[in-house]
Amino acid sequence: MQKIWVLVERTGQGATSLSLELLTKARSLADVVEAFAWGPDVTSLAEELGRYGASAVYDIGDIEGALPGVPVASAIAAQLADQASTASPDAVLIGTSYDGRDVAGRLSAAIDRPVLTNAIDLAVEDGELRALHAIFGGTQTATSHFTGPGPGIFVVRAKSFPAEEAGAPVTCEVVPASPANTADTGSAKVVARHVEEQSGPKLDEADVVVSGGRGLSQKENYAMIEELAGLLRGAPGASRAIVDAGWVPYSYQIGQTGKTVKPTLYIACGISGATQHMVGMKGAKNIIAINKDREAPIFTIADLGVVGDVQKVLPKLIEALKARNA
Amino acid sequence: MNVTVCVKQIPDPANPASLDPETNTLVRDGKLIMDDSDSYGVEMGLQLVDAAGGGEVTLVSMVPNHEVSGLRTALAMGAAKAVLVSDEALRGSDALSTAKVLCAAVKRTSPDLVIAATESTDGYTGTTPVQLAELLGYPSVTFARKIQLAGAKVVVERQTEAGYDEIECPLPAVVTVTAGVVEPRYPSFKGIMAAKNKPVEEFGVADLGIDPASIGSQGARQEVVSVVPAPERDAGEIVVDEGDAHDQIIAFLETLKVI
Numbered sequence: 001m002q003k004i005w006v007l008v009e010r011t012g013q014g015a016t017s018l019s020l021e022l023l024t025k026a027r028s029l030a031d032v033v034e035a036f037a038w039g040p041d042v043t044s045l046a047e048e049l050g051r052y053g054a055s056a057v058y059d060i061g062d063i064e065g066a067l068p069g070v071p072v073a074s075a076i077a078a079q080l081a082d083q084a085s086t087a088s089p090d091a092v093l094i095g096t097s098y099d100g101r102d103v104a105g106r107l108s109a110a111i112d113r114p115v116l117t118n119a120i121d122l123a124v125e126d127g128e129l130r131a132l133h134a135i136f137g138g139t140q141t142a143t144s145h146f147t148g149p150g151p152g153i154f155v156v157r158a159k160s161f162p163a164e165e166a167g168a169p170v171t172c173e174v175v176p177a178s179p180a181n182t183a184d185t186g187s188a189k190v191v192a193r194h195v196e197e198q199s200g201p202k203l204d205e206a207d208v209v210v211s212g213g214r215g216l217s218q219k220e221n222y223a224m225i226e227e228l229a230g231l232l233r234g235a236p237g238a239s240r241a242i243v244d245a246g247w248v249p250y251s252y253q254i255g256q257t258g259k260t261v262k263p264t265l266y267i268a269c270g271i272s273g274a275t276q277h278m279v280g281m282k283g284a285k286n287i288i289a290i291n292k293d294r295e296a297p298i299f300t301i302a303d304l305g306v307v308g309d310v311q312k313v314l315p316k317l318i319e320a321l322k323a324r325n326a
Numbered sequence: 327m328n329v330t331v332c333v334k335q336i337p338d339p340a341n342p343a344s345l346d347p348e349t350n351t352l353v354r355d356g357k358l359i360m361d362d363s364d365s366y367g368v369e370m371g372l373q374l375v376d377a378a379g380g381g382e383v384t385l386v387s388m389v390p391n392h393e394v395s396g397l398r399t400a401l402a403m404g405a406a407k408a409v410l411v412s413d414e415a416l417r418g419s420d421a422l423s424t425a426k427v428l429c430a431a432v433k434r435t436s437p438d439l440v441i442a443a444t445e446s447t448d449g450y451t452g453t454t455p456v457q458l459a460e461l462l463g464y465p466s467v468t469f470a471r472k473i474q475l476a477g478a479k480v481v482v483e484r485q486t487e488a489g490y491d492e493i494e495c496p497l498p499a500v501v502t503v504t505a506g507v508v509e510p511r512y513p514s515f516k517g518i519m520a521a522k523n524k525p526v527e528e529f530g531v532a533d534l535g536i537d538p539a540s541i542g543s544q545g546a547r548q549e550v551v552s553v554v555p556a557p558e559r560d561a562g563e564i565v566v567d568e569g570d571a572h573d574q575i576i577a578f579l580e581t582l583k584v585i
Contacts, residue, residue: 115422
């Protein structure tokens with residue numbers, strides 16, 4: 001590959017870990033890696049992006065409260081049009097995030113190129129970039145590619161690759177790249193941001209994740225999941241079933257439509273292991289499963305499987321851990 | 327206000343999915359049902375129309391095999407009518423082609439608001455609604471967990487990594503909803519009976535002026551090259567709880583040095 005573009009999203013401090021994962025992979029696939037970023041003072045990001053191998057960052061600028069999808073896709077499309085004759089990229093990599101998916105959809109329709117989503121790996125085969133996807137709950141791996149003209153747009157799930165700095169940092173040049181006029185499509189504005197405080201580590205960064213499902217029987221029993229997570233300095237998570245039932249917010253959901261987690265330890269409590277769920281947690285180093293049903297699919301991947309009622313096992317486990325801490 | 331809701335008809339997710347060995351695309355033959363993820367959008371549409379004090383919910387759907395049973399479910403919930411694009415030529419369409427077809431269908435409904443799920447249950451590409459918004463020239467808000475009308479705008483609570491953002495978006499617009507947005511109603515017996523007589527207007531690809539070369543497997547510009555079994559993760563020890571399983575869990579936590 002000649003060149004790959006990577007969409008970089010930001011936290012308060014720097015680039016998100018997902019963005020750094022994409023940069024790391026991109027530089028193993030292409031000679032030239034360039035980034036796109038937006039928000040105030042993109043220049044302050046350049047040094048970090050250079051350490052991860054980006055030789056340029058296109059500065060989209062402050063989008064002033066607009067939802068990022070439209071202006072960011074517009075700026076990328078404008079650069080593509082500018083560079084079409086010289087050095088158009090082979091691929092654009094975007095992370096599976098709320099804003100990333102918006103940018104991918106907008107860019108795809110704006111430049112009339114299809115998009116491959118839910119990639120868990122990327123590889124160059126037969127001189128082209130291909131995406132790997134976990135399908136049917138991760139029991140099968142599909143490899144897909146684009147059959148038309150590029151650049152291909154790939155949307156990649158978090159934690160598909162490690163984030164590692166390049167051996168030798170490169171100088172990352174800051175290039176202005178304004179969006180075109182997006183007055184109509186870009187008119188959705190953020191008027192307020194609300195942070196829902198969660199104590200303890202973040203779900204997708206926690207070393208221990210304790211997750212609850214339908215086997216808890218009722219919403220009140222989710223408190224045991226939070227208590228156990230607290231005792232193990234971990235984060236509480238959930239299956240789609242209890243998120244849909246309204247027991248916990250969507251931000252707790254692990255699985256295909258939720259977060260991907262790769263903790264040292266995953267404890268699945270009353271979760272049968274629908275393929276939808278397994279795809280989001282199979283990468284855990286160790287898995288403990290507690291479920292009443294001996295035939296539950298979760299037991300096929302558990303390192304320690306307990307056939308039993310979570311409503312009986314969890315209170316005893318919590319008591320025992322408290323006794324140790326006392 | 328008039329709300330158009332995108333509804334996908336899919337094979338029952340309770341049955342195992344499979345791939346066509348020739349094309350490596352999902353087998354979507356046989357009876358199709360409404361994607362459960364779309365019931366939230368239908369409900370939200372009905373509630374917004376109520377709140378506005380007038381208007382109706384129109385469904386838009388695309389399927390190769392003329393299936394309507396999933397649409398009947400949404401009509402039984404209370405939607406007024408449906409526009410179905412059905413054509414064998416649609417088989418094998420990728421997400422962008424799907425958005426182009428839906429765009430042509432949505433334009434016939436003159437909506438104030440278009441609602442879709444964040445992603446479908448069977449294919450979960452998750453880009454079609456935003457591609458549709460770009461083709462329509464509408465603004466969009468994804469991952470809505472609450473939608474309220476405010477004059478010629480909607481105010482949307484949108485999921486974020488940290489919590490949620492409050493978004494103001496002028497109409498017409500495309501909004502995608504999560505399962506948390508509303509509790510969908512069950513169709514009543516009266517609703518089910520009424521749905522049988524509600525209009526479902528069906529169009530072929532040619533009726534909508536869509537270039538057949540741009541849709542279906544012919545127009546798809548992506549394909550699955552291969553499918554192989556994923557490396558299996560070995561199952562470990564299984565114990566049956568005799569009242570002391572917590573001790574075995576503690577012992578395991580100790581070997582992992584988690585405690």
